[in-house]
Amino acid sequence: MANVAVIGAQWGDEGKGKIVDWLAERADMVVRFQGGHNAGHTLVVGENVYKLSLLPSGIVRGTPSVIGNGVVLDPWALKAEIERLAAQGVTATPETLRIADNCALILPFHRDLDGLREDASGAGKIGTTRRGIGPAYEDKVGRRAIRVCDLAHLDDLGPQLDRLTAHHDALRAGFGEPPIDRDTLVAELRAIADFVLQFARPVWRDLNLAKEAGKRILFEGAQGVLLDIDHGTYPFVTSSNTIAGSAAGGSGLGPAAVGFVLGIAKAYTTRVGSGPFPTELDGDGPDGATGERLGTRGYEFGTVTGRKRRCGWFDAVLVRQSAAVGGITGIALTKIDVLDGFEEVKICTGYRLRGEVIDYYPAHAADQALVEPVYETMPGWQESTAGARSWADLPAQAIKYIRRVEELIRCPVALVSTSPERADTILVRDPFAD
Ligand code: IMP
Numbered sequence: 001m002a003n004v005a006v007i008g009a010q011w012g013d014e015g016k017g018k019i020v021d022w023l024a025e026r027a028d029m030v031v032r033f034q035g036g037h038n039a040g041h042t043l044v045v046g047e048n049v050y051k052l053s054l055l056p057s058g059i060v061r062g063t064p065s066v067i068g069n070g071v072v073l074d075p076w077a078l079k080a081e082i083e084r085l086a087a088q089g090v091t092a093t094p095e096t097l098r099i100a101d102n103c104a105l106i107l108p109f110h111r112d113l114d115g116l117r118e119d120a121s122g123a124g125k126i127g128t129t130r131r132g133i134g135p136a137y138e139d140k141v142g143r144r145a146i147r148v149c150d151l152a153h154l155d156d157l158g159p160q161l162d163r164l165t166a167h168h169d170a171l172r173a174g175f176g177e178p179p180i181d182r183d184t185l186v187a188e189l190r191a192i193a194d195f196v197l198q199f200a201r202p203v204w205r206d207l208n209l210a211k212e213a214g215k216r217i218l219f220e221g222a223q224g225v226l227l228d229i230d231h232g233t234y235p236f237v238t239s240s241n242t243i244a245g246s247a248a249g250g251s252g253l254g255p256a257a258v259g260f261v262l263g264i265a266k267a268y269t270t271r272v273g274s275g276p277f278p279t280e281l282d283g284d285g286p287d288g289a290t291g292e293r294l295g296t297r298g299y300e301f302g303t304v305t306g307r308k309r310r311c312g313w314f315d316a317v318l319v320r321q322s323a324a325v326g327g328i329t330g331i332a333l334t335k336i337d338v339l340d341g342f343e344e345v346k347i348c349t350g351y352r353l354r355g356e357v358i359d360y361y362p363a364h365a366a367d368q369a370l371v372e373p374v375y376e377t378m379p380g381w382q383e384s385t386a387g388a389r390s391w392a393d394l395p396a397q398a399i400k401y402i403r404r405v406e407e408l409i410r411c412p413v414a415l416v417s418t419s420p421e422r423a424d425t426i427l428v429r430d431p432f433a434d
Contacts, residue, residue, distance in 0.1 A: 070250020
């Protein structure tokens with residue numbers, strides 16, 4: 001019986017929320033291992049829609065949920081999200097939610113710095129979620145972070161605050177901002193400390209005990225491989241490793257605990273924020289109209305920031321690369337129904353770069369800007385795939401499309417998702433059964 005890690009195989013927003021919820025029902029624990037409240041996972045359960053940013057998706061069904069040490073945690077965002085869910089009838093208790101006591105905190109000045117940098121960057125901005133994710137990871141790696149366990153020792157914070165403010169006050173001065181008000185910061189932390197500490201634990205112990213007891217663990221990735229700090233479209237990436245390898249380091253379990261890696265990919269491509277996007281369909285011409293159509297049919301607006309997502313055809317080169325570097329065992333292909341009704345559909349199979357066709361995405365920004373997608377065109381299908389629950393419910397052309405995707409990305413399709421409803425799923429290979 002395998003544990004399962006779910007990761008995005010594109011630029012995030014692949015529909016992980018539904019798949020994680022679907023798997024969470026059979027998991028004994030659900031674990032977030034990277035990112036923070038920059039994520040946006042939408043879960044549709046019956047009549048109710050839940051929007052989660054920081055909390056693991058298991059929380060909605062009462063499955064014990066863990067925020068691992070690899071996550072950066074904004075205590076105020078945590079409280080707000082827990083209160084929002086409580087208003088929807090979902091309660092987080094110390095039994096259902098456990099937070100790693102060695103998690104680094106996102107503090108108010110991280111959020112300020114994220115915004116100040118974005119505003120100062122003009123056209124070169126990353127297009128971050130402005131939630132302070134990058135600056136908080138910088139402080140973690142710079143060994144200046146305040147962590148969850150520090151909330152129980154606020155009277156001893158002096159030397160840490162010295163290091164932190166020395167670094168940040170210089171940066172803030174560069175932006176014409178006043179120094180950090182230490183008294184206010186400590187008072188704010190004092191006011192929130194007990195709320196966070198009720199959930200704080202050495203979660204690595206809980207997870208290792210669960211592993212020994214043969215429990216099923218579901219690792220819930222956020223963002224996608226193309227936003228990975230190492231393997232993504234740097235510098236237009238997030239500040240964590242989004243690949244399955246970080247499930248181990250970000251939770252305190254060894255790599256052998258990460259079993260089946262389910263990569264989630266949309267049947268087309270979207271991206272929110274700046275950065276290269278070879279198959280983007282934009283502009284005033286027919287391409288732009290096709291991109292608009294994908295965006296409208298797929299309701300492509302960010303869960304976290306409400307920003308309109310950029311849309312394009314499926315890029316098999318990028319997903320093949322994601323599957324390789326991300327360690328993906330099988331793919332869940334989502335939103336196939338958004339492609340219903342197109343005369344023809346295209347898949348990018350390679351890139352033309354300086355007269356040559358290459359089968360990978362080059363690392364340098366200049367090359368990334370130059371690549372032109374090489375497309376394979378297939379006939380579309382006019383029938384609806386929405387709500388299909390078996391291969392027999394799919395039109396022949398849609399099946400051909402899925403099979404071709406599988407071939408090109410060199411990775412089998414384990415699931416096909418045909419609507420936001422969790423039951424509208426075609427199961428090819430059960431990740432937990434492996
Ligand atoms: P940050 O994670 O807020 O620093 O943003 C860095 C980049 O990652 C930006 O392009 C964001 O739009 C993108 N990003 C961060 N979180 C998500 C997500 O959950 N879905 C899609 N894109 C995201």
